[in-house]
Amino acid sequence: MKPFAELDPLLHSQLRLAVMSLLISVKEADFGYIQEATNSTNGNLSVQITKLKDAEYIEVKKTFENNYPKTTCKITKKGMKAFEKYVSDIKQYLTPKN
Amino acid sequence: MEEKNITEQESLAIIQEMMNRTKEQLFDSSNLFLLWGIAAFICTITQYFLIKANVQDSEAVWIAMPIIAIIHIYVVVKESKKIKIKTFDGNAISALWTAIGFAFCCIPFIAPSAKANIIPFIILLYGIGTYVTGKIIEFKPLIFGGISCFVLVICITFIENESRLLILAFALLVSYIIPGILLKRQFSKQQNITR
Numbered sequence: 565m566k567p568f569a570e571l572d573p574l575l576h577s578q579l580r581l582a583v584m585s586l587l588i589s590v591k592e593a594d595f596g597y598i599q600e601a602t603n604s605t606n607g608n609l610s611v612q613i614t615k616l617k618d619a620e621y622i623e624v625k626k627t628f629e630n631n632y633p634k635t636t637c638k639i640t641k642k643g644m645k646a647f648e649k650y651v652s653d654i655k656q657y658l659t660p661k662n
Numbered sequence: 663m664e665e666k667n668i669t670e671q672e673s674l675a676i677i678q679e680m681m682n683r684t685k686e687q688l689f690d691s692s693n694l695f696l697l698w699g700i701a702a703f704i705c706t707i708t709q710y711f712l713i714k715a716n717v718q719d720s721e722a723v724w725i726a727m728p729i730i731a732i733i734h735i736y737v738v739v740k741e742s743k744k745i746k747i748k749t750f751d752g753n754a755i756s757a758l759w760t761a762i763g764f765a766f767c768c769i770p771f772i773a774p775s776a777k778a779n780i781i782p783f784i785i786l787l788y789g790i791g792t793y794v795t796g797k798i799i800e801f802k803p804l805i806f807g808g809i810s811c812f813v814l815v816i817c818i819t820f821i822e823n824e825s826r827l828l829i830l831a832f833a834l835l836v837s838y839i840i841p842g843i844l845l846k847r848q849f850s851k852q853q854n855i856t857r
Contacts, residue, residue, distance in 0.1 A: 582679075591752075
């Protein structure tokens with residue numbers, strides 16, 4: 565039996581996976597929107613976004629709008645590949661083949 | 663949500679839930695359909711009656727269109743500030759209508775040299791815009807409106823000059839105004855559900 569691939573530890577976490585799943589289907593999303601959609605706290609989301617950014621899975625752009633800081637996140641090609649691999653790996657766990 | 667490890671089943675549930683969230687309609691484009699639809703409808707009907715009343719230079723009613731374009735820009739800028747997310751669909755629709763906008767601007771320059779009536783070209787552009795938008799956002803009234811425009815373009819070849827304006831008004835009604843009203847209703851329903 566083929567051994568199961570090890571799941572990417574960076575993605576196999578509730579909040580980081582939610583952020584990546586959200587960003588995979590959009591061009592870019594505002595920090596506030598991600599926070600609302602994932603129902604997470606500001607501090608926790610910032611930490612997880614930094615981890616994804618450091619791994620180059622997402623790009624974070626900080627701008628100003630009406631004198632207020634605005635943070636937008638966008639998935640990178642590396643992030644897309646990692647997400648696709650994660651989904652394909654997870655399928656092995658759910659439908660194991662001999 | 664927090665930073666914690668999850669089971670494989672939970673992973674799939676999270677992916678599905680998050681992806682479904684982005685499917686919700688996030689930009690109410692019905693206002694733009696209604697703005698252009700109603701304005702052009704009024705201009706068309708007014709021009710028809712001016713021709714019937716033998717008023718010269720009846721085309722002057724279309725001077726209102728640049729004003730509508732300014733209102734359009736104002737609405738888009740105002741609405742875009744509310745947008746917290748940019749989707750690929752939204753980008754495609756925006757590019758489509760920008761191209762159609764450029765095509766509309768080209769028509770008055772091409773038509774005299776081609777010695778052609780511009781109304782069929784206008785209806786064709788309405789048809790392309792509404793059909794493709796309808797397909798992208800999976801909204802049947804827009805798809806139906808687009809198809810109706812293509813049928814009307816064929817019908818218009820059998821109709822005399824000023825009566826073509828009535829066909830144009832009908833095209834606006836089925837491709838912009840009615841789908842715009844239905845789109846607005848759907849958007850309000852979605853907003854109430856997600857609130």
